[in-house]
Amino acid sequence: MTIASQTNILDSALDARGILRLTLNDEKRRNALSEAMLNRLLEAIHAAGDDPEVRVVILASRGPAFCAGHDLKELTAARAEDDGGGAYFTKIMALCASVMQAIVACPKPVIAEVRGVATAAGCQLVATCDLAVAEDGARFGTPGVHIGLFCSTPMVALSRNVSHKHAMEMLLTGDMIAAPRAVEMGLVNKAVPEAELSATTEEMAAKIAGKSTMTLATGKSAFYRQAEMGLSEAYNYAAQVMVDNMLTHDAEEGIGAFIEKRHPQWQDK
Numbered sequence: 001m002t003i004a005s006q007t008n009i010l011d012s013a014l015d016a017r018g019i020l021r022l023t024l025n026d027e028k029r030r031n032a033l034s035e036a037m038l039n040r041l042l043e044a045i046h047a048a049g050d051d052p053e054v055r056v057v058i059l060a061s062r063g064p065a066f067c068a069g070h071d072l073k074e075l076t077a078a079r080a081e082d083d084g085g086g087a088y089f090t091k092i093m094a095l096c097a098s099v100m101q102a103i104v105a106c107p108k109p110v111i112a113e114v115r116g117v118a119t120a121a122g123c124q125l126v127a128t129c130d131l132a133v134a135e136d137g138a139r140f141g142t143p144g145v146h147i148g149l150f151c152s153t154p155m156v157a158l159s160r161n162v163s164h165k166h167a168m169e170m171l172l173t174g175d176m177i178a179a180p181r182a183v184e185m186g187l188v189n190k191a192v193p194e195a196e197l198s199a200t201t202e203e204m205a206a207k208i209a210g211k212s213t214m215t216l217a218t219g220k221s222a223f224y225r226q227a228e229m230g231l232s233e234a235y236n237y238a239a240q241v242m243v244d245n246m247l248t249h250d251a252e253e254g255i256g257a258f259i260e261k262r263h264p265q266w267q268d269k
Contacts, residue, residue, distance in 0.1 A: 008025070009026040010025060010040040017205075017209050018054055020056070020057045021060060024059075024067060025062050030065035031063060032069060033071065033122070034074050038095045048106060054108055055216075056205040057111065058110075060201075066118040068117065068119055069120025069122045070092065075088070075092065104128065108213070108216070111205055112131070112188075113133055114134040114179075115134075115138060116138060117176070123142055123170075127187060131189050132188040133188065133191075135192065137178075138191070141174065141175065142154050144174065151171055166186075189204075212268055253267070
């Protein structure tokens with residue numbers, strides 16, 4: 001059974017396992033993060049977080065590019081405004097930041113399925129997702145320095161996912177990196193042949209979808225919160241999260257099922 005809806009630039013399909021596939025579908029613009037695309041993504045991520053039927057989100061794409069970053073033609077057109085485009089640039093950067101933060105805050109795990117290139121804010125999008133699987137031929141880059149525009153907002157997600165030296169190499173040189181190198185750097189989890197990409201992503205998503213959504217939401221939120229804390233604060237915080245988690249139905253059920261050697265029956269609470 002598949003429940004599907006079609007839009008011009010972002011498609012969505014929810015299957016019976018609770019896996020929601022969001023597909024960037026603006027091939028003409030190389031799936032750029034235009035204002036319209038950002039608004040659709042923000043709406044879709046918020047809706048996925050609120051929908052009890054959704055257990056995992058896959059963010060995929062159509063065409064030769066996963067996402068080419070911001071729509072530079074759209075941004076350039078704003079220079080005709082009296083302020084040289086300053087107000088519009090501020091609006092778009094704030095909207096993009098809202099999308100990235102919505103992905104992190106979404107209680108459902110989000111997996112990027114990457115075909116083709118992911119550059120600038122497109123690379124930021126991959127780095128922001130909780131997990132990422134790429135085809136062997138995929139390439140990643142933050143090439144803003146080539147056009148006089150340092151990739152400062154992509155830097156936020158990139159520097160939180162790879163080492164500082166690797167992030168600075170990408171940001172300062174603007175060089176593209178291949179999928180196998182992205183795996184070595186920690187930007188993506190796996191690189192697989194293109195023919196196996198969707199199946200590999202679906203397999204990962206299905207494993208996660210079989211878990212308690214309460215447990216996943218608890219863990220995802222705690223992961224990102226503790227990462228911003230000092231060591232002592234992080235341990236104190238994580239210990240309380242564990243206590244609260246232990247008191248839930250699904251933790252009691254899961255531990256009981258493990259001891260009794262049976263499959264747990266999740267109630268997602």
